[in-house]
Amino acid sequence: MAGRLSGGAARVRRTVTRATILPLLVRCGIAVAFFGALTVAWPVSIVTSRYAGVVVLAALWPAVAPRGRSVTLVAIAVVGGWIADTTWYDSRVALWRVIVIATLLYLGHTLAALAAVLPTDAVVNPAVLTGWLTRAGLVVLGSAVLTVVVLSLTAGLAGGAFLLATLVGMAAAVTATVLIARLLRRP
Template sequence: MPSRFTGRVERWQTAARRATAVPFIIRCGILFIGLLALAVAWPVEMLSSPRYMSVVAAAVIWPAVAPQGKGGTAAALAVIAGWLIDTAGFGSPVTLWRVLALATLLYLAHTLTALAAVLPYDAVVNLDVPALWLGRALIVVLISAVVIVLALGLTADLGGDAFQIATLVGLAAATAVTILLARMTRRE
């Protein structure tokens, strides 16, 4: 057991010595965005408690340190849990700015984690690569925000049964597309 731990520490030391700037900056971006998402999602009362936030912060640190694997999912679930605790448990109102901010931060954390997962820690990369990656992500975020605001505007005009049926059809279509994509990735 001690030799296994020692080997792991030596690998981390080697990784720290060989790390280059751009992959390190990307991982710092993952951490910063994750912590910002926690600050937006979690109630202020719980954010100030080190007892609760140490475990939650560890979930956000995980994808920054080891982006391959389940760390990104754990961080997203920690943020979503905070949102649910704040809105359902503490009775905070659901506001448009918080929904858009959380959606933006979760998407940016996800896309940066995906980039970090395929980018070795010692890769020599121009700053153009993450800049273009983030540029595309910000375009997606902007288009999504506009669509959400327009959809919310339509909900005021459309009410009743027609809107509920359209919502159920949209959810069924999203589920069908997800299942189709999952099956397509398994075949390849």
């Protein structure tokens, strides 16, 4: 047990001493993105209470272990907090919050995808990072425009959910998911 602990400590020390700046920045970006998303999504009363430490820990987890399930779980936690805040804490669905949460969630997700394949001690060509962030920026920009358009269109319908619309929406959701999954099998 002691041997395993000391081996782990030596591995951590080696990782830290060999780490280079750009992979470290990527991991910092993941932590900042998820911290921002959690702070904006969760109710203010929780974020400012003594549970703030939990928020920080939850944001750091995907940055430390981007290869595991941490990113998925933290993203679900962000949306769970958002649903809780807008359902039980009676917060308004503000446009800026939706845009900020969507943007930060996607940035955290895509930076975690980069960190999962980028070793911490790598010598990174800056073109890798700029290319990756440019693609993420375009995606975020497109979805932000979509958000503005859709939220302004549905402003009058907020809260009015009809059975037919629900069924059509459900079918659309399933179709979209299956389509993305099938994109892989395309020749």
